[in-house]
Amino acid sequence: MTTAEILTDTEACAPSVTHAIGQDAAVTVAAALKALAEPLRLRMLSAIATDPRGESCVCDLAELADVSQPTVSHHLKVLKETGLLLSERRGTWVWYRIAPARQRAVSALLDAFAPAAVADAPEQADPRAQALPDLDGRVTRLGEELAAEVNGLNRDLVIAIVRESYAGLARSAKLTQHMIPLTERFARQRLADLARDRETGVPQVLFVCIQNAGRSQLAAALVNQLADGRVIARSAGSMPAADVQPHVRSLLAGIEGEDEAATAFPKPLTDDAVRAADVVVTMGCGDVCPIIPGVRYEDWSVGDPALASREGVDAIRDDIERRVRTLIAALTD
Structure with missing residues (x-):
């Protein structure tokens, strides 16, 4: 290998670090993740974020687990020190709410990352990938049938909606043996939406x-x-x-x-x-x-x-x- 080839190969393999998270930001994020690396704290954060009142009292949070009041207060203090929570004392009790500046971050954690982390996606991928390619002809027939049935909509549009409906479901659907009935139901809903x-x-x-x-x-x-x-x-x-x-x-x-x-x-x-x-x-x-x-x-x-x-x-x-x-x-x- 020539020197030029070695240099080219080295450049191709060299990692790009210019877009990595900055040191200061990494320290801040790591501190927040460390504070959240405790199941009870995560449950407390979830309880506060989803409380219909927009806030939760310490007395409510104490019911999440069989722990002492000082333990509850300690966990809440840790979350507050990260900037995730704000607190306000009213009489005997202290009330906690999500800091407005961290609302989007908390929502992303609880509503996107957490469900994805507990999902069992790997076991579902392979069977779906094997079963779906054989359905293309049936999807085509379904599109033709609905196009002949629906009045007032362009035939090509109806067929396109059927194919889009199938493609949208195929990206995630688990029950591949039911893909055609599911595609029909979804496509009919979409066609009804267009006409409404x-x-x-x-x-x-x-x-x-x-x-x-x-x-x-x-x-x-x-x-x-x-x-x-x-x-x-x-x-x-x-x-x-x-x-x-x-x-x-x-x-x-x-x-x-x-x-x-x-x-x-x-x-x-x-x-x-x-x-x-x-x-x-x-x-x-x-x-x-x-x-x-x-x-x-x-x-x-x-x-x-x-x-x-x-x-x-x-x-x-x-x-x-x-x-x-x-x-x-x-x-x-």
């Missing part, structure tokens, strides 16, 4: 979270049950999971019935779904929704069932139901 006029008809709500595997699925099911046709609810995810969370699926079975719950699946967020909605409710997914004029937006700070105990999941369900009842009343009065 928000000025007429029954009010429609779209619930959006990151994975569409827990909170948003549960909220939509509760609206459809409690509204009795006066309001229609849909759900979607900015980064859909492979499947609905088991705890949530059991709750869906109690709300919608076993058959309906068994066929629930995470769906990708589309602009058409947002455009068709009268109200878009975000649930821990940040600023992922396109802003459509005339659509009302709300953000619900609700705990994530993926990270909760069975009792915690029940509490999250009750919290969502209270909010849902208020929303239905506002839309139907």
